[in-house]
Amino acid sequence: MTQLEEPVSVQEPAAPDGAVPVQAVRDVGSGLTLGRDVIFRYLRNANVDRIFGVPGTNEIPLIDGTDVPENNIEYVPCLHENIALGAAMGYARAKDVPGVVELHVTPGIGHALGNLFNAAKSHVPLVVLCGQQHSNLLLQEPLLASDLVKVAEQYTKWSYEVRGPNELAMAMQRALKVAMAPPMGPVFLSIPWEFLIRPVQPTDGGDGRFTRIGRKFLGDLDEVAKLAKILADANAPVIVAGDGVGAANAWDEVEALAKKLGAPVYTEQLSSYMNYPNDRPEWQGELPGTQEGMRAKLGVHDVAFFCGFNAQAQLVVFDWATGPLIPKGVRQVYLHNDPWQIGKNHFGEAAVLGDIKVTLPKILEKIPGDRTFDEDRARKRREELGQLSHARTQRFEDYAGRSDRADEVIHGSDIARALRDLQRGHSGANGEVIGRLVLVNEAVSDSAALQQYVDFRAPTDYFEAQGGSLGFSMPAALGTHLALGDGATVVNIVGDGSALFYPHAWWTAAKFSMPILYIITNNHRYQTLIKGMEVVEATYGWKPSGPADYLRIDPPPKLDFVRIAASFGVERGAQVSARSALAGELVKALRVVRDERLPYVLEVMTEPEPAEMPRIDVLYAARGGDEDPFGWIGPA
The missing domain is CATH 3.40.50.1220 (TPP-binding domain)
Structure with a gap:
């Protein structure tokens, strides 16, 4: 179909042969099926009920479609594209449907690349809808435009720029098919914005069905x-x-x-x-x-x-x-x-x-x-x-409850064990304070302790980004809660460095009163980078030129994550620095989350785990194997 230019005078220009008159595009009440209607038809059929995004002029027609009652899809606004994409990741993983995110031209996809990379590495099915500039302008290199497919394609299973409104049905069918086919992953569609409000030929609108490839196939x-x-x-x-x-x-x-x-x-x-x-x-x-x-x-x-x-x-x-x-x-x-x-x-x-x-x-x-x-x-x-596992359990319990601890320092293992005790109804709290817990983890230095102590009922009760790009978990917790609702208590545990990437995720949590417990482990250092430098030193004999103060946040910025969260609307929170107070603060936080249905930020002042923390890999230890002195290095 020939593209139309916008009118330059009161008198409408004649439409080129085969094109739809501009007046037909503007007459949205005429009963015509518009491009955006095709998109919603396919999303409804995929059981999607949320779209995450950052509003941009090009995407207004798409976002406006969420106000059409029969579409039955809610728009979840975020304050950064990487937050929107991370939220779509959490939603997709928890609900087992494609997560859908709306982005705004080149800056939008550029800002979202960190979590698009995480989604690709973690095999999370996403449909990324990116508004492109008006198709008649693209050759002229207009504001904010670029080859969006080239930007996204390295981290997607399939990327494509739609060439006309009549392609939308086929493009959506393929996008959903590819995203959900094993192994799952993200796909990307660039859509010139005027295609969203142009009518689609009745024969090209599709019926919303898409090919669903069976996952349960037997090997040779x-x-x-x-x-x-x-x-x-x-x-x-x-x-x-x-x-x-x-x-x-x-x-x-x-x-x-x-x-x-x-x-x-x-x-x-x-x-x-x-x-x-x-x-x-x-x-x-x-x-x-x-x-x-x-x-x-x-x-x-x-x-x-x-x-x-x-x-x-x-x-x-x-x-x-x-x-x-x-x-x-x-x-x-x-x-x-x-x-x-x-x-x-x-x-x-x-x-x-x-x-x-x-x-x-x-x-x-x-x-x-x-x-x-x-x-x-x-x-x-x-x-x-069996014997080694029993001994391991006892060693971890002895380590966490050791009587020789005269200090009040909090380690990651203390947080993990306190969460586990609350799950099991210990620490003077009823087990229903938590119920089912889903942990969204970005406290990488504490992952071993969290995996050892916390009880998990299913593989999806734990979510960490395999890509390692920081700034994933606070956004992902948003989508995880929206997918699970009252079916689980969502706990996001995140290091202070990672929390500084996207604290404005708290604005979305506050806007929708999402009952999420955010635990900020604040150790005032780039702990994984310090470990990484030690590995380089041990492997190559290389030494830093100075004391490597660039890896230590010294003096630490006078940040108060509870106050930062409050500035974005999350008004409930507390700080804790004494181990004896940790369990009580967790109980208080979880009661706000579970009973008042509000988000809560608990900032925990922590120190790195001592070297004597027990080992999980007890069989290797029994064979005389030495502990890896560097452990998990983590995202660097």
Whole structure:
């Protein structure tokens, strides 16, 4: 269809051949189907009831569509595009539907790249709708315009700029199909703004249906048998459960296989789901974030089963001379629904492409029938894991409640244990103060403690951005609450550095009275960067030129996060710096969240965890393995 130029006089110009007259575009009450109507038709069919965004002139027709009652979709305004995109991430993950975000031309997608990257790495399904300038102007390089597809395409499964209103139905059908197809991820549509208010031909409006590719497909049975035999032959098998496990909701299936084999289970670094239940004896925590740590912990095993493994090199330093992350003596087998991730960096002797939840039982069926499988040896491995797990639990309890602590200093483990005690009805509080807890985590230095102590009922009860781009969690908590409503208590725990990225997320929380508990762990330092520098020093013998004060916030800015939140409308909050007061302040905060249905900010003054914190990876320790001195380095 030929594009129309805007009129330059009172007399309307004649429409070029085949074009719709301008008057027809303006007559929005004529009963014509407009471009924006097509978009809402598809979103409704995808069970989307929220659009997140930052208002821009180009997107006004789209935002206005949320005021049309029959569209039944609410607009959630944010004060920054990366907040809107992060909120859409939380909504998509918690609701298992595509998150939808509206952005404003080049600055909009530019501002949102940090969390678009996080969404891509965490495989969160998003439909990003970006308003483009008027199509007749694009050749002339107008204000704020650029090649938006080129900006977004590196971090999306599919990116496209719509060429006319009649393409909108097909573009939306494809966008929703691609976003939700396994493995899920974000897609991007650039839409010249006038297409939103131009009429669509009746034959091109679509009916809102989109292709839904079935996720539960069984892997090749010959390759399944091959993989099962390698596991049955193993003397010391290990399972690495990646985000593919959480996405498939396959806790039970992985646990059944781990118990049959007597195999320990690590989860991948910076997991965005809780990929294995933390109260099972097989669980050994996340793999370390250093080359030496990964090699050491995987190297004591003869077979490694990488199940849904995405984050295969979450490191900041790598030395070729040291050797590959997975030692050459370890046989590798893979299962995933994503062919790109299977054997991506290393050779896999068996490689199964299939849904994890559906395929794992078939692997398990094959193992007892294999003549080389030694059930007695597997039983002994199970018994050892059970004994070590019991000892680990006791050591963590002794550590958290140790009587030799004369100081009132608060560590991340104190916060994690206090949350767990409230979940279980301890600390003088009824367990219903929390009910189901969903933790949105960006206190990276405290992740091990949080994963050890807090109770999780499902993989989606834990959310962390695998991309590591800071400024994710406060926005994501918004969408998580809107998706879950009264079904869970959303707790966002975030370091002070990350909290400074987007404190204006609190404006949206206040506007919609979202009952979210924000816990700010304030340690006045870039702790992960300090660890990262230590790794560089140890690996290369490099030393900083000075005292590296640039990694220490000294003197610390006189920030008061409770007052900052209040300036954005979150008026309930408190600071706590004494360990003896922590549990009581948490009870108070959670009662405001649960009973008054209001957001609350609890700023906790913390110090780094002492070196004597117990280890989660008890099996490796029992084999005489040294603790990784640097632990998880985290986003840097």
